[in-house]
Amino acid sequence: SNYNLGNYKEAIEIYNKIREEYAKEEYGKNALYQLGFCYGRIGAYPRAIEYLEQFLKEYPQDEMCANIVSTIGDVYIAQEKYSDAIDNYRKGIKTYSKSPAAPRMQSQIGFCYFKMEKYDDMRKEYEQVIKNYPESEYCSEANYWTGWKLIRDGKKEEGIKRFNEAKRWKDTFTGRTIQFKIGEYFYSEKEYDSAEKEYLEIIEKAEDIEMVDTSIE
Numbered sequence: 001s002n003y004n005l006g007n008y009k010e011a012i013e014i015y016n017k018i019r020e021e022y023a024k025e026e027y028g029k030n031a032l033y034q035l036g037f038c039y040g041r042i043g044a045y046p047r048a049i050e051y052l053e054q055f056l057k058e059y060p061q062d063e064m065c066a067n068i069v070s071t072i073g074d075v076y077i078a079q080e081k082y083s084d085a086i087d088n089y090r091k092g093i094k095t096y097s098k099s100p101a102a103p104r105m106q107s108q109i110g111f112c113y114f115k116m117e118k119y120d121d122m123r124k125e126y127e128q129v130i131k132n133y134p135e136s137e138y139c140s141e142a143n144y145w146t147g148w149k150l151i152r153d154g155k156k157e158e159g160i161k162r163f164n165e166a167k168r169w170k171d172t173f174t175g176r177t178i179q180f181k182i183g184e185y186f187y188s189e190k191e192y193d194s195a196e197k198e199y200l201e202i203i204e205k206a207e208d209i210e211m212v213d214t215s216i217e
Helices: 008-021 026-041 045-058 065-078 082-095 101-115 119-132 138-152 156-169 173-188 192-206
Strands: none
Touching (some): 101 138, 138 156, 156 173
């Protein structure tokens, strides 16, 4: 499809036609949130939010709603509107507390505080991920960044313990990307043997997975 190929402007034209013809049918519903995603991809952020919020209004009970709210927060982040993103995620967590999207939204609040350089608030939010969603793979991310904050505060031993805890989820995509960041940390500290250990374990476990830069620094 045009969306999968990155032809977002062409996809928008098609989804608009589908929306016009099948507004009250499943095709029309799907076209509505796809329009939001497409506008987000081309950087038309207000339009993206407009369509995504319209989806929430028209289909408040749809199983996609929690993910839509999470995406709206991401659009605010893309605009560096971190306070708006935080407000959005908090509403999403309250409304969809049992959704698989909830731990991600909680984690994204921590990310926002990182970007705002409010590191104490960042740690509090990541601690909530660990407390409220102890089995979620986002605990890997939460443990990493709480560990990062502890090391920043001069508590390296405690921080490394959090890094090790983060590796409990190393068989998930989030866990693998965090283990990669742990390797990056050791490399930056010139602890090359430790860095090599992390990288070799990633290669052994997931040699077919493309690793990307997951830095939020």
